[in-house]
Amino acid sequence: MSADSHAYRRQRMVEFLRHGGITDERLLAAMAEVPRHLFVPESYRNQAYSEDVSINIGEGQTISQPRVMALMTEAARIxxxxxxxxxxxxxxxxxxxxxxxxxxxxxxxxxxxxxxxAKRRLDSLGIENVSVKVMDGSLGWSAQAP
Incomplete structure (x- = not known):
């Protein structure tokens, strides 16, 4: 699938989210910018922008549906x-x-x-304001607490 095709599908995903009630324009712009297909296994890239599909990313884990992620992020009011x-x-x-x-x-x-x-993907996209740590999330990250 070409870069243009991914960009088109990404824009369609954002329009679906907008019509589905997501109103945070900063969030919609971020989701329009981040290439979701690079965050899923290559064999699933054609489904990366599907509105209601969780995708297996290995190790028994999935990437949530775009709508679920958008709803949670919008609710956080970042x-x-x-x-x-x-x-x-x-x-x-x-x-x-x-x-x-x-x-x-x-x-x-x-x-x-x-x-x-995840760290490799973030680095490859030049995203520098994210720190990734291997640990049990239920313990929090006390060194970075407010």
Missing amino acids: EPENRVLEIGTGSGYQAAVLAKLARFVFTVERIPSLARA
Whole structure:
């Protein structure tokens, strides 16, 4: 699938979210900018922008549907000066979106291989305001607490 095709599908996903009630324009712009297809296994890239599909990312984990992610993120009311803690990095897609909305994102993942892959993706996209740590998210990240 070409880059143009992915860009078209990404824009369609954003329009679906807008028509579905997502009103935060900063969030919609972030989701329009972050290439979701790069955060899923290559064999699933044709489904990356499907509105209601969770995608297996390995290790028994999935990347949530775009609508679910958008609803949760909009409910958080993230401001540009915020520091955000994300529990469960997964593929890194949500961290990439959050990075467009907040000053800094701290994300924790208990599965080392997922954390490493997410870090590589974030780095390859030049996203510098995200710190990825391998740890149990139920413990929080006390060193970065407010």
